[in-house]
Amino acid sequence: MPSAAERTRTLVQSTCSGVLLVPGLEGTRPEHLMADERAVGPDGDVFLVLPADSPVVRAATHAQDDELSAVLEITDVAPVSVPQRIRGRAWISGWLTRLPGMAQPGRMMLRLEVGEASVDDLWGASTVEPEDFARAHADPLHAQETELLQHLHAVHGEHVQLLGGLLGERAAELAEGGAVPLALDRFGLRVRFRAARTGGVFDARFDFPEPVRDVVELRRAMHQLFEAAAH
Template identity: 70%
Template sequence: MPSAAERTRTLVQSTCSAVLLVPGLEGAHPWQSVPEARTVGPEGDLFLEFLADAPVVRAATHAQDDELTAVLEITDVAPVSVPHRIRGRARVSGWLTSVPGMTRPGRMMLRLETAEAYVDDLWGAGGVEPEELKDAAADPLAVHETELLQHLHAAHGDQLRTLSTLLGERAGEQRDVVPLALDRFGLRVRCTGAECFDARFDFPEPVRDVTELRRAMHTLFEAAR
């Protein structure tokens, strides 16, 4: 399974919704605290792009070095319609500073020096140290996951339902099998019906790209058939 650091970094670099919380800025409009882009630097720090006149930018610009604390909160929502759609949450806290000249005109880049991180998702909950976040890699399928899950849900519903044959008696009389999450290690689905539960189908070996994923999915569906 992916480590807590890998899962946190995947969420940071994904398109999940995120908001930057800064003490004293509780009165700002929520949309003004949403970064337009976010990346992880080579040292594990987060780089967050905002409009140049955003309240968080003004606060970071006027603060002294390492004086302003902040928390980036990330919420991961399943890209397909499924009961209980929130798949996980992550928090990265640290010290906020501005980095002039790193982005396009009208924008400002803020640097969040990571102090600690925490993730609570479908795998479980765990803390992440800055060094772990620096060394972790995002899942290679993360940039394609939304599109892939939506495609599976829309075009391969019959094949997904056949996966229930691999669950034995646990399958019961569930009425649907919905793709919930996809990573290099396997596919997670949510079975709904008399009861709602998740099932995980691991690939024979981790996949590195979409080409290898297609082969792994073909093998999985063949096994179910």
């Protein structure tokens, strides 16, 4: 399974919505606390680009010599229609400083020096040490995950449904229910099934024979999964 640090890093580098929580800005509308861009530097610092007139930028400007504490809260929502769409959240807390001249005109870059991090997602809840966050890498499929899940759901929904046949005694219960591809990473595919009789939902994880490194290897791994389910 991906480590907590890797999962956190993946969420930070994804397109998931992220809001900056800054003392004194509690009443600010969420859209004014969102960065236009996010990136992670080689030392694990998170770089955020915001409009120059953003309340966060103003707070960082007024703080200047003082440390401005902040929390970056990221919410991961499934890119396909499924019950309980929030897949997880990550929190990066630390200190914000301005980096003048590092962004386009009308924009300001801020650096969030990471002090603490945590993640609560489909794998569970974990804390992440700053050093582990800095060393971790985002999942190699993270940039394509949305498109891949939507493609699986729209084009290969029948095959995804057949994966329920790999679940042993639960297979019969799932034969007529729904199945939606929920999450994808280099280690495998997670599917959310709906039981036809009770209407209840549960997740099942289908691991690849070995971790994949790119979309080409993913296609091969998915073909193997579908072949196994067909037999």
